Amino acid sequence: MSSKGFIKSYSIIRNNQAILNGEEFLKGAPEDDFATFIRSLYKRLEITHSPFYKMDDMCKLGLMATELILKDAAIKEKYTETEIGVVLSNSSSSLHTDTSYYETVRDKNNYFPSPAVFVYTLPNIVIGEICIRNKIKGENTFFIFEEYNPEFITDYVNNLFSSGKLKSCIAGWVEFCEGKYEVFLYLAESDQGDNTIKHTTEQIKKIYNF
C-alpha cells in the first residue's frame, strides 16, 4: 500500500527508559519500579496535570508517551480539535486494572468496590485521558491484538487520512499487564510538511525495532 501519511514524532517507553525520536529522553535506575519511573518521567516533562496521579498504570503510560510525541509538535497550531484522532492497541486490554478492581469485590466480608478503580476497567479509557488532556475530539478507536500489528494500524490510520476524517493521528501500542509494560506511540500527519519518515509498515518496524 502506498503511503498516505508521514510520521512527525515517536516515543518508546520500556525497561525504565523513555525514548523520543530515537534519542534517550530519560533512563530510570534499574531498581526503580514502574510507579517510581513514571513519576520521574512526569516530573522530567514538567507537566502540571493533577489527574495523572489518580490514573491507572496504562493511562499513565499512554499519557506520558503522548506528552513526549506532542512536546514539540505544535498540533494545536495546525489542526482543529476534530482533525486530530487517536488509534491505539494492545494485547491484554485493561486486564491489569480489571484484576485490581476484582480484588476490591472478591471477599464478601470485605466488599468495598472502588469507584476510582472501576472507571479504568476499559482499555479505551487511556484514549479518553489523552483526549481530555490535549482537547482532542477526532476519530478514536482501541484495538486488541495478540501482538502489535503495524500493518493493520498503518492501513487504518492512512484510510482515515485518505477519507478526510483526520489530518493528524496519535497511534500505536500501549501495553501494561502484571508490572510489564511497553508503549510505542507516534504522531502521524496526512501532509508531509517537514516530516521525513513515511507512514508505512516498513518504517514503523524500522523505528520501533519491531
Added chain:
Amino acid sequence: MEDLVNQLKVQIIKALKLEDVKPEDINPTAPLFGDGLGLDSIDALELIVLLEKEYGLRVENAASAKKIFLSIQSMADYIAEHKKA
C-alpha cells in the same frame, strides 16, 4: 477531634491519590469540592466508600451526603457524632 481531622486528611490523601498534597496543606474547613481540593464525582464516591470501610458509616441519601462532604471538618463532625451512637 483534631486527631480525627488529621487522620481523615491522611486517609483522604491516600484514598484519592492526592500525591501532590500534604496533610498540612489542607484547610479542614475549606470546601472539598469546587474551589477547595478540586475533587470530582468519582472522588465523592470514594469518600462514601472510605466512610463505610474505615468507620462503618453508611451515607443514606444524597441530601445528607452534601452536608457530610462539605469539608473535612464536616466529615469529622459526622463521624464523631455517629460513632458515639
